[in-house]
Amino acid sequence: MCDVVVVVEECFQQCGKVQLRTVVKTSSPSLQQQNSIAWLGTQHRQQRSRLYARAPRLLHSQLLHLESAARWPVALRAPKSVETKASLTGRGGSGQKKLVEKLFEANQKRSVEKLWQKLFSDPSQWWDHRSEKVNARYPDFKHKKTQEALWLNSNLNPPWVEAELASMAPGTVQLNLFAWNMRLARYSKSGQYDKTVDLFKQMQQEGMIPNRFTFIPVLNACASLQALEEGRWIHTQIIQSGCESDVYLGSSLINMYAKCGSIEDAWRVFNRMPTHDVVVWSAIISGHVKCGQGQKALALYQQMQLEGVEPDPVIFMGVLNACGIVASLEVGRHVHEQIIQTGFMSDVLVSSSLIDMYAKCGSIEDAWRVFNEMPTRDVVTWSTMIVAHVKYRQGQKALALYQQMQRERVEPDPVTFVAVLNACASIAALEEGRCVEREIIQSGCESHVFVSNALVDMYVKCGSIEDACRVFNRMSTRDVVTWNAMILGHVKCGRGQKALVLYKEMQQEGVKPDPVTFMGVLNACGSIVALEEGRHVHEQIIQTGFMSNIHICSSLIDMYAKCESIENALRVFTKMPVHDVVAWNSIILGNVKCGEGQKAIALYQQMQQEGVEPNHVTFVGVLNACATVLALGEGRHAEEQIIQRGYELNGSLGSSLIDMYAKCGSIEDACRVFNKISTRDVVTWNAMLGGYAMHGLAKEALEHFHRMCEEGVSIDNVTCISILSACSHAGLVDEGLHYFEFMSLVHHISTTVEHYACIIDLLGRAGRLDEAEDLIKIMPCEPTASIWRALLGACQIHQNVEMGERVAKVVLELDHGNSLGSMPLSNINVAAGRWNLGASV
Numbered sequence: 001m002c003d004v005v006v007v008v009e010e011c012f013q014q015c016g017k018v019q020l021r022t023v024v025k026t027s028s029p030s031l032q033q034q035n036s037i038a039w040l041g042t043q044h045r046q047q048r049s050r051l052y053a054r055a056p057r058l059l060h061s062q063l064l065h066l067e068s069a070a071r072w073p074v075a076l077r078a079p080k081s082v083e084t085k086a087s088l089t090g091r092g093g094s095g096q097k098k099l100v101e102k103l104f105e106a107n108q109k110r111s112v113e114k115l116w117q118k119l120f121s122d123p124s125q126w127w128d129h130r131s132e133k134v135n136a137r138y139p140d141f142k143h144k145k146t147q148e149a150l151w152l153n154s155n156l157n158p159p160w161v162e163a164e165l166a167s168m169a170p171g172t173v174q175l176n177l178f179a180w181n182m183r184l185a186r187y188s189k190s191g192q193y194d195k196t197v198d199l200f201k202q203m204q205q206e207g208m209i210p211n212r213f214t215f216i217p218v219l220n221a222c223a224s225l226q227a228l229e230e231g232r233w234i235h236t237q238i239i240q241s242g243c244e245s246d247v248y249l250g251s252s253l254i255n256m257y258a259k260c261g262s263i264e265d266a267w268r269v270f271n272r273m274p275t276h277d278v279v280v281w282s283a284i285i286s287g288h289v290k291c292g293q294g295q296k297a298l299a300l301y302q303q304m305q306l307e308g309v310e311p312d313p314v315i316f317m318g319v320l321n322a323c324g325i326v327a328s329l330e331v332g333r334h335v336h337e338q339i340i341q342t343g344f345m346s347d348v349l350v351s352s353s354l355i356d357m358y359a360k361c362g363s364i365e366d367a368w369r370v371f372n373e374m375p376t377r378d379v380v381t382w383s384t385m386i387v388a389h390v391k392y393r394q395g396q397k398a399l400a401l402y403q404q405m406q407r408e409r410v411e412p413d414p415v416t417f418v419a420v421l422n423a424c425a426s427i428a429a430l431e432e433g434r435c436v437e438r439e440i441i442q443s444g445c446e447s448h449v450f451v452s453n454a455l456v457d458m459y460v461k462c463g464s465i466e467d468a469c470r471v472f473n474r475m476s477t478r479d480v481v482t483w484n485a486m487i488l489g490h491v492k493c494g495r496g497q498k499a500l501v502l503y504k505e506m507q508q509e510g511v512k513p514d515p516v517t518f519m520g521v522l523n524a525c526g527s528i529v530a531l532e533e534g535r536h537v538h539e540q541i542i543q544t545g546f547m548s549n550i551h552i553c554s555s556l557i558d559m560y561a562k563c564e565s566i567e568n569a570l571r572v573f574t575k576m577p578v579h580d581v582v583a584w585n586s587i588i589l590g591n592v593k594c595g596e597g598q599k600a601i602a603l604y605q606q607m608q609q610e611g612v613e614p615n616h617v618t619f620v621g622v623l624n625a626c627a628t629v630l631a632l633g634e635g636r637h638a639e640e641q642i643i644q645r646g647y648e649l650n651g652s653l654g655s656s657l658i659d660m661y662a663k664c665g666s667i668e669d670a671c672r673v674f675n676k677i678s679t680r681d682v683v684t685w686n687a688m689l690g691g692y693a694m695h696g697l698a699k700e701a702l703e704h705f706h707r708m709c710e711e712g713v714s715i716d717n718v719t720c721i722s723i724l725s726a727c728s729h730a731g732l733v734d735e736g737l738h739y740f741e742f743m744s745l746v747h748h749i750s751t752t753v754e755h756y757a758c759i760i761d762l763l764g765r766a767g768r769l770d771e772a773e774d775l776i777k778i779m780p781c782e783p784t785a786s787i788w789r790a791l792l793g794a795c796q797i798h799q800n801v802e803m804g805e806r807v808a809k810v811v812l813e814l815d816h817g818n819s820l821g822s823m824p825l826s827n828i829n830v831a832a833g834r835w836n837l838g839a840s841v
């Protein structure tokens with residue numbers, strides 16, 4: 001015969017001293033045993049009463065734990081009239097079993113019906129949870145005293161319940177203060193911050209007087225929403241209730257003001273508090289850290305120690321974050337010593353904060369030492385180490401750490417996945433990123449918006465816009481970060497029109513753009529020369545109040561310059577209240593793009609007169625300006641300033657200097673700068689190669705190219721164009737054709753229209769017009785008007801009238817009747833002595 005098991009569930013006192021779990025196992029309980037079970041139920045309810053009586057003296061978080069732990073059984077007595085299902089089904093055959101099952105179900109239905117009758121007879125004794133259910137297992141109604149529970153979706157409910165409930169809308173059952181507090185806490189904990197604030201307002205409208213347990217979840221909600229005005233209003237309510245001196249309320253107020261960016265209000269609360277214990281100090285130190293005021297946070301920590309308050313783990317974590325913000329390695333090491341002395345090194349969160357601090361202070365060796373000395377490492381520790389290596393651009397090492405973490409059977413969390421995806425993005429590890437995506441789906445973390453955003457961003461940075469679109473399309477929730485990633489991704493891939501379509505879809509879905517959105521959209525407008533769309537976006541920026549953002553203004557200047565509307569660019573620049581180096585760089589580079597080199601140089605001189613210090617981007621713009629107007633003297637002066645400021649001639653700065661000297665006719669200075677550069681990338685090599693090609697120094701260009709290959713530099717499209725251009729200017733037709741095939745077959749460079757234009761020019765200069773025309777016909781890409789114009793120019797040089805007439809017709813069709821296409825044909829006829837035909841053309 002099966003046992004009847006009665007369990008009196010655990011009831012926890014948060015202090016950890018009381019724990020009750022009684023299990024009674026018996027077969028066919030006798031009357032005495034039934035009475036014993038009933039007595040246990042009485043003790044169970046008394047224990048619950050004692051715990052709830054102490055609730056006001058417990059922390060708010062402890063109160064929540066008591067509520068979730070106290071799941072009391074509906075009934076403890078075994079029924080007298082009907083034996084239990086377990087005991088009866090052990091007797092007789094299948095017919096008896098079916099009969100017993102029906103009797104058992106009927107008994108259950110009667111019990112449930114009695115509970116519904118009890119509810120409708122006095123609804124005020126029940127908690128109504130219909131409008132706030134977290135999941136289906138949570139009851140819709142729960143008795144305030146006995147904790148008896150009812151579910152709307154139960155198949156045991158009598159048929160008349162639905163009709164009765166029609167007159168009792170969700171939330172109409174009267175709630176006491178404790179029930180209101182539980183609702184507020186539940187909404188806040190589940191991230192429903194707007195509902196938390198709305199529920200608090202509803203509570204006040206119904207005349208319920210809040211207590212300190214009411215205010216804490218509402219303040220947390222305001223902090224998460226960064227709702228400063230609502231937070232100040234709730235602060236007023238706290239003052240009126242007389243609870244402002246409460247330590248935990250004061251800490252919550254400081255935290256709310258700090259997260260809302262009002263550190264002055266946080267200070268005001270701190271100074272009004274009668275006593276400052278470790279909880280209050282922790283709140284004010286963490287508040288300054290959240291506002292980026294690391295130095296002030298460290299000063300507060302020293303003041304706390306002078307007042308004799310002993311730090312706890314939370315204090316140490318805040319102080320370590322402050323050290324990381326100001327990159328104060330020495331102070332961080334001193335705090336590390338204090339942590340060892342106080343015995344908190346065993347705290348995993350403290351050790352993880354130490355790792356993070358050392359990484360931010362540039363001492364990855366110290367971070368590794370703390371990591372290796374930890375006896376246990378949780379997911380936070382591993383995530384911190386992975387993030388540290390991503391920050392130092394050690395993506396491969398970050399992925400190796402992730403694999404080691406998996407071997408040690410530590411389950412990754414959403415933060416880990418984001419860090420690993422950033423590592424994949426930093427080294428363009430597309431296949432590894434796809435593997436991580438599969439792990440994310442298996443773990444169920446894909447539902448987190450920020451994880452899916454990191455996935456989209458990873459695919460964009462790895463150049464797989466199709467994968468990014470796939471993730472984007474299956475996302476149920478998309479925030480502004482999601483849309484920004486997609487817009488910027490399409491801009492990066494040269495799909496400016498699609499980026500503008502995405503921007504319109506984003507607005508249709510009601511997502512408000514932020515500064516990053518506007519910068520991405522302006523970049524898209526510039527990339528496809530969409531001036532009208534750019535002007536419309538400019539109007540939206542004015543309406544949203546973002547014109548004070550320097551980065552947005554700089555993007556506007558850049559957009560107008562790319563759309564060849566330098567007047568609008570100058571108008572935006574003039575209206576800016578402050579001109580920092582970013583703004584000056586934008587207007588200088590904008591003028592260079594529009595071919596206004598002299599104006600760009602004048603703006604640079606004006607910038608210096610206003611006392612704005614140039615950076616390496618400024619010098620790149622100035623050198624490009626000097627190159628466009630052949631201002632060799634100004635270029636040499638710019639080089640002197642670069643050297644005076646200690647800038648290394650690497651990357652774009654060195655390449656721009658080489659290009660400027662080459663275009664200004666001083667190939668010797670270009671060679672001198674190239675030889676001075678210690679670290680040369682493909683851009684630097686290409687700049688020198690282009691200089692040789694520009695000066696017709698084919699021999700030097702080819703030697704430079706061979707040297708480039710010997711040093712293992714990965715060549716690109718620009719390299720190919722430069723070497724073909726050098727061969728073209730020197731008339732080295734066979735060599736040019738050889739390098740054209742060499743680039744495609746050996747280096748696997750995809751041939752572009754520019755490459756074919758160089759070959760057509762090469763064949764045309766050599767008089768091999770038929771080969772040039774045949775090559776155009778078999779091009780894998782559609783020949784542009786510039787390709788046919790190159791052939792038409794060759795026909796003019798070699799006076800090939802017949803081919804010239806044929807090519808000129810194609811040029812006129814592609815140029816939509818532009819008369820520029822007919823000019824070379826006229827010159828061909830005149831050169832061939834066909835004056836009448838030349839005049840008619």
